[in-house]
Amino acid sequence: MDNENEFTGADILLKALKDQEVDTIFGYPGGAVLPIYDAIFGQNFLKHVLVRQEAGAVHAAEGYARSSGKVGVLLVTSGPGVTNVVTGLTDALMDSIPIVCISGQVPSHLIGTDAFQECDTTGITRPCTKHNYLVKDVSKLSETIHEAFKIASSGRPGPVLIDIPKDVQFAKSKYISKKDISFREHRIKAGSKNVDKNFVQELVNHIKKSERPIFYVGGGCLNSGPQASQELIELVNKTNIPITTTLHGLGCFPGEDKSSLGMLGMHGNYEANLAMNKCDLMINVGARFDDRVTGRLDAFSPDSVKFHIDIDQSSINKNVKVDFHTNTDITMTLKEINSFIESNNIELEKKDYTNWWGQINDWRKKECLHYEQGEEIIKPQHAISRLYDLTTQKDTFITTEVGQHQMWAAQYYKFSKPNRWITSGGLGTMGFGMPAAVGAQMANPDSLVIDIAGEASFLMNIQEIATAVQYKLPIKIFILNNEYMGMVRQWQELLHGSRYSESYVDALPDFKKLAESFNAVGVRAKNISELDDAINEMVSIDRPVIADIWVDKKENCFPMIPSGAAHHEMLLSKYDKENPENQEKGKVLV
Amino acid sequence: MSSTSVYPTPINAFKQSKRSVLSIIVDNEPGILARIVGLFSGRGYNIEALNVTVVDIKNNLSRITIETLGEEKVISQIIAQLEKLVPVHSATNLANLSESYEAEICLVKIEFDNNEQDQKILNFADIYRSRTVQKRQNIVVYEISGTSERINKFLDDLNTIGGIKVELVRSGPIGLGI
Numbered sequence: 028m029d030n031e032n033e034f035t036g037a038d039i040l041l042k043a044l045k046d047q048e049v050d051t052i053f054g055y056p057g058g059a060v061l062p063i064y065d066a067i068f069g070q071n072f073l074k075h076v077l078v079r080q081e082a083g084a085v086h087a088a089e090g091y092a093r094s095s096g097k098v099g100v101l102l103v104t105s106g107p108g109v110t111n112v113v114t115g116l117t118d119a120l121m122d123s124i125p126i127v128c129i130s131g132q133v134p135s136h137l138i139g140t141d142a143f144q145e146c147d148t149t150g151i152t153r154p155c156t157k158h159n160y161l162v163k164d165v166s167k168l169s170e171t172i173h174e175a176f177k178i179a180s181s182g183r184p185g186p187v188l189i190d191i192p193k194d195v196q197f198a199k200s201k202y203i204s205k206k207d208i209s210f211r212e213h214r215i216k217a218g219s220k221n222v223d224k225n226f227v228q229e230l231v232n233h234i235k236k237s238e239r240p241i242f243y244v245g246g247g248c249l250n251s252g253p254q255a256s257q258e259l260i261e262l263v264n265k266t267n268i269p270i271t272t273t274l275h276g277l278g279c280f281p282g283e284d285k286s287s288l289g290m291l292g293m294h295g296n297y298e299a300n301l302a303m304n305k306c307d308l309m310i311n312v313g314a315r316f317d318d319r320v321t322g323r324l325d326a327f328s329p330d331s332v333k334f335h336i337d338i339d340q341s342s343i344n345k346n347v348k349v350d351f352h353t354n355t356d357i358t359m360t361l362k363e364i365n366s367f368i369e370s371n372n373i374e375l376e377k378k379d380y381t382n383w384w385g386q387i388n389d390w391r392k393k394e395c396l397h398y399e400q401g402e403e404i405i406k407p408q409h410a411i412s413r414l415y416d417l418t419t420q421k422d423t424f425i426t427t428e429v430g431q432h433q434m435w436a437a438q439y440y441k442f443s444k445p446n447r448w449i450t451s452g453g454l455g456t457m458g459f460g461m462p463a464a465v466g467a468q469m470a471n472p473d474s475l476v477i478d479i480a481g482e483a484s485f486l487m488n489i490q491e492i493a494t495a496v497q498y499k500l501p502i503k504i505f506i507l508n509n510e511y512m513g514m515v516r517q518w519q520e521l522l523h524g525s526r527y528s529e530s531y532v533d534a535l536p537d538f539k540k541l542a543e544s545f546n547a548v549g550v551r552a553k554n555i556s557e558l559d560d561a562i563n564e565m566v567s568i569d570r571p572v573i574a575d576i577w578v579d580k581k582e583n584c585f586p587m588i589p590s591g592a593a594h595h596e597m598l599l600s601k602y603d604k605e606n607p608e609n610q611e612k613g614k615v616l617v
Numbered sequence: 618m619s620s621t622s623v624y625p626t627p628i629n630a631f632k633q634s635k636r637s638v639l640s641i642i643v644d645n646e647p648g649i650l651a652r653i654v655g656l657f658s659g660r661g662y663n664i665e666a667l668n669v670t671v672v673d674i675k676n677n678l679s680r681i682t683i684e685t686l687g688e689e690k691v692i693s694q695i696i697a698q699l700e701k702l703v704p705v706h707s708a709t710n711l712a713n714l715s716e717s718y719e720a721e722i723c724l725v726k727i728e729f730d731n732n733e734q735d736q737k738i739l740n741f742a743d744i745y746r747s748r749t750v751q752k753r754q755n756i757v758v759y760e761i762s763g764t765s766e767r768i769n770k771f772l773d774d775l776n777t778i779g780g781i782k783v784e785l786v787r788s789g790p791i792g793l794g795i
Contacts (some may be wrong), residue, residue, distance in 0.1 A: 149648055154659050158703040161647065178703060213706045214644075341697035344690070 030453030035163045036196040037066040040129065043172040045072050046205045051091060051469050052076070053084040057104025058144060059131030062196035076498060079490035081108050083462040085115025086488070088126045090466030092119075093449040094424050096252065099466065101127040105133055106144030109190075110151065114456055116186045117155040121453025122275065123250055125184035127175050128156075134194040135163055148190040157185030165195050168204040174210060182216040183339040184250055192427050203513035218338040219355045222363040226353040230310065230334050231367055234375065237308035237332075239383045240268045243291070243320075246452070247313020247337055249445050256280070256445045258361035259312065265368060266375050269387055271299035273314050274437055274452045282441030288387065292320040293588050294434040296389050297395035297597055298585075302595040303328050305386070311335040313357050316346040317453070318616075323609075326593030339437050381438060395586045395599055396438055403554050407432065407507045407578040410558060411439035411479065414505060417562045424449065424467045424476045428460040428484025431513035431584045436479040458487030461504060465491055468500040475566065477503040482575075483512045483532050492545040495571040503565050504573045506538060509580045517583045521605070522614050538575035547571050549572040590616035635684045636665070638711045638719060638792050639696065644704035645671050645679040652702050653681060662687065666765075666789030680708070682791045684765075714794035721790045722762040723732055727775065728782040729755055737778045745771045765790045 034042065040063060045054070053076045056064045067075050078084040081103045088099030103109050109130040119126050133142040149161045158178050160171050168191070175187040183486045234240060242263060248255045256279045263270050263286050270280050271291040275290055280287055291299040300322075303309070308609050310332040314320065321327045324346065333349040335342075336357055343352045353360060368375065400409045411432075426449040427433040433450055449467055451459040458479040468476040478485075485506055495502050507513075515530040539549030548568050552561035558576070565574045589605050591613025598605060605613075643649050650669055657664050666684040671677075685695065692710055699708035711717040725747075729735055738757060742749070747761035761771055768787065775783055 150651070153648065153652060154655050159648075214703045216701060216703070339701070341694065341701055343697070345694055345697075348690075 030199075032201055033199040034202050035062065035066070036162075036168050036191060036198055036200070037062040039165070039168050039200065039202050040172065040196075041066045041070060041073065042192070042202045043169055043205075044100065047098070047173070047176050047462075049098070050074060052102055053078055053087040053091070053099045053466065054102030055081050055084060055104065055108060057108050057131065059105035059108075059133055059193050060102060060129075060196075062193065063102060063129070063191075068279040074469075075102075076465070076494065078462065078465075078494050080488070081111035082115055083465070083488055083491040083494060085112040085119070085126070085128065086456070086459050086462035086467070087466035087491075087494075088128075089115065089119050089122075089124045089459075090426055090449050090463030091470045092124050092126055092466075092569065093463070094446055094467035095470035096446060097125075097470070098176055099124070100129070101126065101440075102129045103354075104131045104144065106146050107149065108144075108425050109148050110146060113151060113155055114454070118153055118454040118456045118459065119186040119581075120157060122451065123184050123185070123246060124415065127172075127179050127185045128188040130188060130190050131196070132161065132190045132192040132526070135192045136194070148188070148250065152188050155186070156188045157193065159188040159190065161190045161192075162195055163192065165198040165200040168195065168200065170208050173203075173208045174214065177210055177215055182218050183247070183342075189489075205454055219353070220308075222355055222359055223353040223414075224363070226351055227360070227363050227367050229351050230364060231373060233332055233334070234266060234268070234310050235373070235378065238380070239302075239306045239386075240266075240308035240310065240380070241288075241306040242270035242312060243303065243314055244270060244276040244312045245273040245314025246277050246337075247315075248276055248357050249313075251313065253445055255358040258358060258365055260553040261365050262361055265365065267379050267384075268310075269384070270304055271295070271303065272319070273320055274450060276314065277437060277448045278442035278445045281443040288329060290437050293322070293590075294584055294586065295320075295394050295439065295588075296438075296585050297378060297599060298390035300588065300594040300597055301390045302387055306331045309333045311337070311349070312361070313337055315339075315342040318346070321346060321597075322588045323591060323593040328594070346493070367429050369563055393599065395597075400555065405552065405555050405558055405576060405578045406437050407509070407582055408439055409555075410505075410507055410576050410578060413437050413558055414477070414479070414562055415440045417559065418475060418477070418566060419477045421566075422471075423447065424464075424471060424474055426460040426463040426467060426476070426478045428478070428480045428487075429455045429457045430481045430484060431509075431517065431582075432479055432481040432484075432507040434514075434584045435507070440479070457484040459484075461485060461488050461502070462491045462494075464502040465494050465498075465500055466601065468495070469498070469501050475503070476500075477505050479508075480504050480506045481513060482506050482508045482510065482535060482538070486532075489541075492542070492547055492571060492573070498548050499586060500571060501569050502571050504571075505565070506573065506575050507578045508535075508538070508575055509578050509582070510535060511580060513582075514538050514584070520583065521589065522610065531568055538573050542571075542573040545571075549573050549575065551575045551577070553577045589613050622659045634688055635688070635692070635712075637685055637692050638790050639683045639685060639699070639708055640693075640711055640792055640794070641681040641699055642706040643679050643681060644701075644706070645677045646704055649679070649702075649704045650681070652704070653683075654700065656698055656702065657683075657685075657695075659697065660695075666697065666787075668789045668791050682782065682789065684790050709794060711792045711794055717792055717794040719764050719790050719792040720762055721765045721768055721788055722760065723768045723772075723785055723787045724750065725759045725761065725772070725775070726784045727757050727759070729757075730780060734778055734781050738775070738781070741771065741774045747771065747773075
């Protein structure tokens, strides 16, 4: 019966992964994926990274994808194996990260019997994936895998899951290669194929007319590819229009450039938020008017004409109504705008927005990121600033966990290139950063990869140090240790009468010894005089390092738009008092 | 404290919830109904009625019709979200078409005790041109079709008859644009 053109499901999977040019897979074995692990054992194109818990695999795949622009791939077993990745899948869905998750399932004839390690995988992951499949017929496996990769990476990217019952992994069929598959177009959702010329013309007309324009750039620019960033830089230079980016947009435009107002939103720069509030023309490039960005909606940029470029139709007019929109790829659209300006010899240089820039420079004088570094205790902001100064010469990738340290990293670390900044924005997943660093280091073996962490987040996926050690991944974990869940503590201070309910992290491990016990390296800075040495030592060691940086325990993250407040109602320091009416309303928000 | 909105909302932003009938063409594959229903419940939209059947065996397509309530902005967002689902070919708000037709089918079982009731039932059945499916001693089953509104009226009229017992099933509206 054995036909040499027929392969087992497990072999078909491997062939398809090779066809898709996958060279790295993050995973954890178990009963329902043993045939696939057997196939992995007998090949050498695919490097398997054994994580210590499946959550690590999915965040590593996210870090890999974000830092490389490729699809991240992971492999987990049925039941708990796949329920452990639900958080990461949701994270990837919120932040538009292309990943493909392969999960094992109990054999077809046992589905529905409450078999050992059975769960309704497609049911559980349906709302947290862009699409998912249960493959019941091995002859459908090849095209399912190829379609999954196509869907994950097309249009607005996202996670796709393929659930494969164990008997299908053993069953045999022909392999159909990627080039022999014709995708059904309605399933790919790649956005409009042609640039909307009318949109481009309207936009250029409005740029000519406007007095106070601003670019508001989000993660969509990143997902459109590095060329988008180049087109954006060209357009900004051509027009002299100020630009602010969202958390995920950092790096799409050089953070040190004079036109950059930095990040906007809840912990964004004063000048960026004020400029958004007062602008008369807003050009949204791949951002989704997230609540962390808009603040109170009824006071959001009241006087502006709004243009929105987004490949995802559902992001348009969802939270904020816009005047003009286009449902097209950003690179394509920006390119068209640039060439339209060029070919029509539109004189924009004369329009240098002197008054507008004057106004912005006045706001800049507030120095919203100013902090006082004393003689002894390390200010967390200072720790990030020093980290930036001491690593800026290298090609550095930064991942983060979630909380105060994440916002300080976004504020004080400057990015000059896209894909260097990997953080959990939409879902806000604590425990994201370290496994993401593992993934980023796999994709960029010669680069410096640093996870800027808080001690509480770091503890959530601490087991992945072992992964970094096993694969000799010299990731650095830079912990701003304040012994608190800092952002929780900050909100409790601002909104709940300083009642620090359960936000103090007692019984912390000795992170230096912890590093050593994992065969990693631990360094520590207890005060300002030790900071630079600790950073330099951390960077110089070619092994995984945990740097335990003791920072001011009561420092808060400013500037801040409190929940329920508008852009122009920012708090710049602890001395600024919030409007009590907003405070009551903001309390019920997140 | 009353549970009003946390953000003051400009008065004109409040548009009356409107009834809309959405017609969705999908690949007939496992889980597609769950995807659509999950989208509605997950994002807090209403489903007033739902109907689904294969309509094109050759191309393996189903048509799903959903009646929902919401202001126009919400309906547009629902359509955009539906069109993001991989197996969805198209999602259309029938109200946005220049011409569309709607129908619903309803089976009604009526139990009655006396002749007077029987006469009244017969009378309404006649007015609404409902078809008798089955008639026994004191039970009659009618089939009535038309717009949902027409069926509602028929049922309202039946309810004016005292002492009868009514059991019914409705398909929910289906519709087609031209």
